[in-house]
Amino acid sequence: MSAILRLFWTFLKIGLFSIGGGYAIIPLIREQVVANSGWISSKMFTDIITISQMTPGPLAVNTSTFVGLQVGGIAGAVAATVGCVLCGIVICLLLHRFFQRHQSSIYVFEVLNGLKSASLGLIVSAAATIVLTALWEAQPVPISDAFSLLNGTALAIFSVALLVLRRWKPNPMLVMLASGVAGLLLYS
Template structure:
């Protein structure tokens, strides 16, 4: 029940898509509930990005699976999507009724701006967990800098920008190199 409530709350208050939900899930399952370590959560995010489907749903499913197996995966996934489904139906009806309002238009613009901030936060969290092994900022953070991860990241970014290969191929190649390095 606690797993369902946690992901229902996450699903209800996540606005902006998959990357905006990452900090919310991390806050709940790593810091508040302490169900997962930061490293396990980072691994789940990586797998969720490579798996077909929405990032938020994949992450919820993998977190639930890690916590309580198949039942945990079902409960977390249902909890995550239930709130969004209910809100979507209500918002659809609201916007159909007030689609010409300048106030509604202004509210949507502000939601877009906050979504960009949440996406940037998720990207920063993923990068700091990759390069430093944690998302917590501290003075001793740079003593744990992972040069191999930074070089692999820079090489993948350079290959992507210069040669424009299929991203799935590049992810698989980076995964193989990472497996050999680590």
């Protein structure tokens, strides 16, 4: 199977199982493109997530586009993006029709509540993946070596950014820009 077709198929599966949106799907994308396929490194994946958050558009779509671009160039970006959104479009059209017919059903309401809970768990998992990858470059980190493998520079930038956001509540884009500049200066 060609790389472009594999990208399309992988992101079609990701798009099919992406309940909960962008942050909830990060662990699934990471598993497919880093762990299973080995297309990109864990560090590259974290960089792609960071760039995807700063560019306009949905996180999952941006991530699929950037991964596709890394793996297969422009054709890979198109294949991954189309694969990621195709199932969502079809499912949305079918769900719209279903909800029009079952607007007042208590069973449908309860199923949606269950899906909300599952999405929250996936979002927490995505946040943990990003923080762990940023603070510990070695994956997985043995508990006995966790402190010695901690990236102090990344922890300092994270802590200062979190403090600034919580205390003074500036525009998050400014904090991201300042963090990027700090990273450029401290890691160069």
